[in-house]
Amino acid sequence: xxxxxxxxxxxxxxxxxxxxxxxxxxxxxxxxxxxxxxxxxxxxxxxxxxxxxxxxxxxxxxxxxxxxxxxxxxxxxxxxxxxxxxxxxxxxxxxxxxxxxxxxxxxxxxxxxxxxxxxxxxxxxxxxxxxxxxxxxxxxxxxxxxxxxxxxxxxxxxxxxxxxxxxxxxxxxxxxxxxxxxxxxxxxxxxxxxxxxxxxxxxxxxxxxxxxxxxxxxxxxxxxxxxxxxxxxxxxxxxxxxxxxxxxxxxxxxxxxxxxxxxxxxxxxxxxxxxxxxxxxxxxxxxxxxxxxxxxxxxxxxxxxxxxxxxxxxxxxxxxxxxxxxxxxxxxxxxxxxxxxxxxxxxxxxxxxxxxxxxxxxxxxxxxxxxxxxxxxxxxxxxxxxxxxxxxxxxxxxxxxxxxxxxxxxxxxxxxxxxxxxxxxxxxxxxxxxxxxxxxxxxxxxxxxxxxxxxxxxxxxxxxxxxxxxxxxxxxxxxxxxxxxxxxxxxxxxxxxxxxxxxxxxxxxxxxxxxxxxxxxxxxxxxxxxxxxxxxxxxxxxxxxxxxxxxxxxxxxxxxxxxxxxxxxxx
Amino acid sequence: xxxxxxxxxxxxxxxxxxxxxxxxxxxxxxxxxxxxxxxxxxxxxxxxxxxxxxxxxxxxxxxxxxxxxxxxxxxxxxxxxxxxxxxxxxxxxxxxxxxxxxxxxxxxxxxxxxxxxxxxxxxxxxxxxxxxxxxxxxxxxxxxxxxxxxxxxxxxxxxxxxxxxxxxxxxxxxxxxxxxxxxxxxxxxxxxxxxxxxxxxxxxxxxxxxxxxxxxxxxxxxxxxxxxxxxxxxxxxxxxxxxxxxxxxxxxxxxxx
Numbered sequence: 170x171x172x173x174x175x176x177x178x179x180x181x182x183x184x185x186x187x188x189x190x191x192x193x194x195x196x197x198x199x200x201x202x203x204x205x206x207x208x209x210x211x212x213x214x215x216x217x218x219x220x221x222x223x224x225x226x227x228x229x230x231x232x233x234x235x236x237x238x239x240x241x242x243x244x245x246x247x248x249x250x251x252x253x254x255x256x257x258x259x260x261x262x263x264x265x266x267x268x269x270x271x272x273x274x275x276x277x278x279x280x281x282x283x284x285x286x287x288x289x290x291x292x293x294x295x296x297x298x299x300x301x302x303x304x305x306x307x308x309x310x311x312x313x314x315x316x317x318x319x320x321x322x323x324x325x326x327x328x329x330x331x332x333x334x335x336x337x338x339x340x341x342x343x344x345x346x347x348x349x350x351x352x353x354x355x356x357x358x359x360x361x362x363x364x365x366x367x368x369x370x371x372x373x374x375x376x377x378x379x380x381x382x383x384x385x386x387x388x389x390x391x392x393x394x395x396x397x398x399x400x401x402x403x404x405x406x407x408x409x410x411x412x413x414x415x416x417x418x419x420x421x422x423x424x425x426x427x428x429x430x431x432x433x434x435x436x437x438x439x440x441x442x443x444x445x446x447x448x449x450x451x452x453x454x455x456x457x458x459x460x461x462x463x464x465x466x467x468x469x470x471x472x473x474x475x476x477x478x479x480x481x482x483x484x485x486x487x488x489x490x491x492x493x494x495x496x497x498x499x500x501x502x503x504x505x506x507x508x509x510x511x512x513x514x515x516x517x518x519x520x521x522x523x524x525x526x527x528x529x530x531x532x533x534x535x536x537x538x539x540x541x542x543x544x545x546x547x548x549x550x551x552x553x554x555x556x557x558x559x560x561x562x563x564x565x566x567x568x569x570x571x572x573x574x575x576x577x578x579x580x581x582x583x584x585x586x587x588x589x590x591x592x593x594x595x596x597x598x599x600x601x602x603x604x605x606x607x608x609x610x611x612x613x614x615x616x617x618x619x620x621x622x623x624x625x626x627x628x629x630x631x632x633x634x635x636x637x638x639x640x641x642x643x644x645x646x647x648x649x650x651x652x653x654x655x656x657x658x659x660x661x662x663x664x665x666x667x668x669x670x671x672x673x674x675x676x677x678x679x680x681x682x683x684x685x686x687x688x689x690x691x692x693x694x695x696x697x698x699x700x701x702x703x704x705x706x707x708x709x710x711x712x713x714x715x716x717x718x719x720x721x722x723x724x725x726x727x728x729x730x731x732x733x734x735x736x737x738x739x740x
Numbered sequence: 741x742x743x744x745x746x747x748x749x750x751x752x753x754x755x756x757x758x759x760x761x762x763x764x765x766x767x768x769x770x771x772x773x774x775x776x777x778x779x780x781x782x783x784x785x786x787x788x789x790x791x792x793x794x795x796x797x798x799x800x801x802x803x804x805x806x807x808x809x810x811x812x813x814x815x816x817x818x819x820x821x822x823x824x825x826x827x828x829x830x831x832x833x834x835x836x837x838x839x840x841x842x843x844x845x846x847x848x849x850x851x852x853x854x855x856x857x858x859x860x861x862x863x864x865x866x867x868x869x870x871x872x873x874x875x876x877x878x879x880x881x882x883x884x885x886x887x888x889x890x891x892x893x894x895x896x897x898x899x900x901x902x903x904x905x906x907x908x909x910x911x912x913x914x915x916x917x918x919x920x921x922x923x924x925x926x927x928x929x930x931x932x933x934x935x936x937x938x939x940x941x942x943x944x945x946x947x948x949x950x951x952x953x954x955x956x957x958x959x960x961x962x963x964x965x966x967x968x969x970x971x972x973x974x975x976x977x978x979x980x981x982x983x984x985x986x987x988x989x990x991x992x993x994x995x996x997x
Binding site for chain 2: 217218220221222223227228229234235236239242249251252253254255257349350351352390391392393394395515516517519520521525554558559560563571572573574577578581582584585609610611660661662663664
């Protein structure tokens with residue numbers, strides 16, 4: 170029998186970026202917040218031994234222990250889903266700070282086009298441009314409405330950047346100057362300009378200079394140590410919940426974090442949540458934490474799982490296209506990357522930081538005319554200088570053996586002589602890409618695992634063909650001696666790391682029939698449950714999602730306060 | 741001047757520490773942050789000078805060179821196979837000299853060998869899983885290595901009437917190629933390709949992981965690749981046009997002695 174704990178104002182299922190932002194904003198206003206975090210406590214001192222590629226990159230030190238809980242995966246409904254037994258295609262973080270600890274820090278704003286993608290596509294190209302199996306939807310909010318929330322997130326994190334020069338992209342003024350530019354980024358910039366594109370330095374959460382944010386939080390400048398994505402930052406230079414919003418929440422005295430506590434479900438009666446059921450995994454004991462507002466603030470995929478296991482909202486049915494929980498699962502595509510080999514130049518590739526990149530958005534969103542394209546949207550194209558580490562950096566020209574003497578000598582020769590121009594390809598929703606509960610496999614408590622049914626569809630495969638030519642063209646213009654150009658996008662490979670930008674499943678919108686949340690991230694079906702995170706995205710854009718996740722979390726924080734004051738549905 | 745400063749030509753030697761403190765904004769107030777950074781700076785001038793076990797003389801004993809998991813015959817088999825995957829060449833040492841097999845042995849003895857942080861619940865369907873779905877066998881890595889080693893030796897016995905470690909390099913390569921291509925049968929639960937992929941990635945890890953794991957002897961893997969290992973900052977070289985070669989340091993230099 171679960172032990173009932175005294176009621177609080179707000180309970181969070183997960184203490185990462187979204188939980189942390191909501192905790193900071195609402196504890197400042199005097200509300201009591203309890204944060205339940207499945208993983209461990211985290212602090213900057215944990216990262217004194219962080220420059221360890223094996224432990225953090227190969228063995229995924231900061232990621233979820235899959236022996237306790239994972240999901241199952243398959244390409245389509247006709248197949249049996251198999252467990253995602255090891256980390257591969259994406260990496261789900263855990264511990265205080267969540268994925269906000271191990272992220273790279275690239276902090277974009279999705280485009281105005283993204284938030285009104287259905288309307289704007291129909292307006293420019295007509296209804297027939299949208300394939301019948303693509304449930305493209307507006308987000309129920311516009312870019313202009315979101316601007317103040319983007320600004321809050323960027324000011325809190327101290328984003329370093331410069332204005333995107335593309336004429337279709339709105340101007341942004343960042344709180345700190347751009348990061349330093351490497352020789353390879355300069356080559357990318359010059360080549361892109363020669364080709365008529367609009368290069369700029371990516372907006373970064375790894376600080377270019379020391380910065381004090383509006384909450385009075387001061388952080389140090391990035392040292393370009395080259396251990397960023399999949400790693401924590403020993404300098405606190407990379408914005409993360411642990412060095413920004415969580416200390417602010419704690420300072421108020423209104424915030425309590427309980428670590429090693431796994432939320433199993435949201436408890437609800439008559440369309441209202443009463444609290445959450447969770448297990449303290451150190452004692453094995455079950456608790457009920459009652460609250461006026463429940464915030465499901467875990468990783469995007471875990472948000473879907475908590476709702477499905479709680480029987481909250483109507484599950485999506487791919488047959489009929491009805492229901493919303495699990496609908497519009499989307500991802501991104503990284504297979505359009507080309508790698509160039511430079512005989513005459515050696516670059517300091519061991520140096521870098523997670524968000525150091527030159528970027529163009531000329532082939533992203535609707536920044537280029539799609540009239541003659543056989544796909545919608547696109548992707549950014551970037552040359553990143555993230556820090557290359559020796560176990561994972563073994564790029565060799567095509568045709569080189571993958572082991573043996575020739576491989577060894579070639580991989581060592583090219584180690585500091587190769588540059589990649591990559592792309593984050595957007596993924597549009599498809600009625601056959603969705604999430605539900607697996608009928609067979611269970612987690613540590615006997616609750617069903619999620620089942621992910623996903624594959625790259627025609628739209629994405631066509632997009633990849635188009636973008637890969639551009640990544641190759643840029644490397645040619647940069648003077649690469651040898652270029653590895655990618656082949657076609659194949660079926661989704663669950664084992665090879667692509668990106669941890671899993672989106673959708675609990676999407677926002679203007680219509681309760683086709684979305685789970687209104688534009689305050691409040692559930693249509695349960696007014697005191699808010700579900701921030703990338704799970705709210707009706708589709709995935711061609712850039713990193715955290716800037717948009719952060720903005721929406723500030724929006725949700727405002728909604729929660731409104732709800733606590735006046736109650737009811739906010740829209 | 742510390743050893744670290746001597747080794748770091750990219751730092752302005754006289755002002756490196758001051759510049760570093762200034763850049764990192766430690767003097768600014770606010771909520772307490774950068775605790776780890778403070779510790780790093782505090783230790784900077786003392787711990788960086790120690791690199792125990794690395795500058796040892798030729799006669800010093802490496803206590804790490806002992807076995808946790810393999811028996812001697814298994815060790816010899818993997819030592820020979822790893823050397824073919826990452827051989828000694830003009831560029832530098834191969835798997836044997838880098839102590840890669842000790843690395844693999846030590847990894848197999850722990851959580852990696854037992855797949856302890858991976859989902860290992862039944863049912864398993866190894867036959868219907870394509871390689872796009874990764875590990876779908878009930879076997880853990882210890883068991884897969886046992887089967888793989890057995891098969892390497894039985895192939896060698898069948899084709900060349902000797903142990904895998906005793907046949908010629910060309911013969912070893914031929915057998916490994918057959919493993920990679922999935923032409924050798926291990927059992928119904930795992931393919932030779934899967935074993936080969938595990939062995940190959942473990943070999944690369946052993947060549948380049950921090951020496952604290954038992955391979956990458958004397959950071960020779962890093963030296964070949966011009967990888968500097970664990971360093972405090974590249975803020976002063978990130979914009980440099982020319983390649984800056986830095987003597988590597990390992991995490992050993994970061995730890996208290």
